[in-house]
Amino acid sequence: MILYSFRRCPYAMRARMALRYSGAAVEIREVSLKAKPADMLAASPKGTVPVLLLDDGRVIDESLDIMRWALARHDPDGWLQADAEAMATLLADNDGRFKQALNRYKYAERHPEHPMTHYRDQGCEFLQVLEGRLERGPWLCGDRMSLADVALAPFVRQFRGVDLAWFAQAPYPRVREWIEAFIESSLFTAIMAR
Known part of the structure; x- marks a missing residue:
C-alpha cells in the first residue's frame, strides 16, 4: 500500500498516525505540493493529500476515511x-x-x-x-x-x-x-x- 503525504499537512499527519498505530504496512511517499506526482493525481484528481492506495486498487483520499479504515483493521487501545x-x-x-x-x-x-x-x-x-x-x-x-x-x-x-x-x-x-x-x-x- 502507498500513502501520498506531506509532512506538515495536518490531514496527512492524522492519517499517518492512524496507519502507524494500527500497524498497517504502507510505503509513505512525500509529495511536493508544487509538483504533485502524476500517479497520485491519476488515483485522486482532486490533488490533495493524504491519498491511500490499497493493495486491491481502491483509493481512499479523505483523512478521516483513512483513519477509520486503519482502525477497522486494528484498534488495540479502542x-x-x-x-x-x-x-x-x-x-x-x-x-x-x-x-x-x-x-x-x-x-x-x-x-x-x-x-x-x-x-x-x-x-x-x-x-x-x-x-x-x-x-x-x-x-x-x-x-x-x-x-x-x-x-x-x-x-x-x-x-x-x-x-x-x-x-x-x-x-x-x-x-x-x-x-x-x-x-x-x-x-x-x-x-x-x-
Whole structure:
C-alpha cells in the first residue's frame, strides 16, 4: 500500500498516525505540493493529500476515511470506542469552523477585512470547548485517547504555532498540557521523523 503525504499537512499527519498505530504496512511517499506526482493525481484528481492506495486498487483520499479504515483493521487501545456522538461533533467543528478560523489566523494578510486577533478569537471559541472537555479527564472523550484526540491535535498544533508566546499564556492550560503531551508522544514523534 502507498500513502501520498506531506509532512506538515495536518490531514496527512492524522492519517499517518492512524496507519502507524494500527500497524498497517504502507510505503509513505512525500509529495511536493508544487509538483504533485502524476500517479497520485491519476488515483485522486482532486490533488490533495493524504491519498491511500490499497493493495486491491481502491483509493481512499479523505483523512478521516483513512483513519477509520486503519482502525477497522486494528484498534488495540479502542480509539473508536469513545462516545461516537461527541467525537462526531468535535470532528465536524474542527474540520469546519475551527479550520476556517485557523487558515485565516495563519494567513491573516490574505484576509485583511479583519485583524489577525479577530480570527484568533474565532479559533479560541473551539479551544474553549476543548478546555471544557479536558476538565473531565486527560483526553477529549474520556479516560483514554480516541480518534478525536488524534484527528484534532495536528490542527491545534498549527494554531499554537502561529504565536507561541500568546499560546503559552492563553487561558487554556488543559489544552496546552494536552497538546504538549501529544507533540511529545512517541506516536507523533515517529510520524514526523524525516
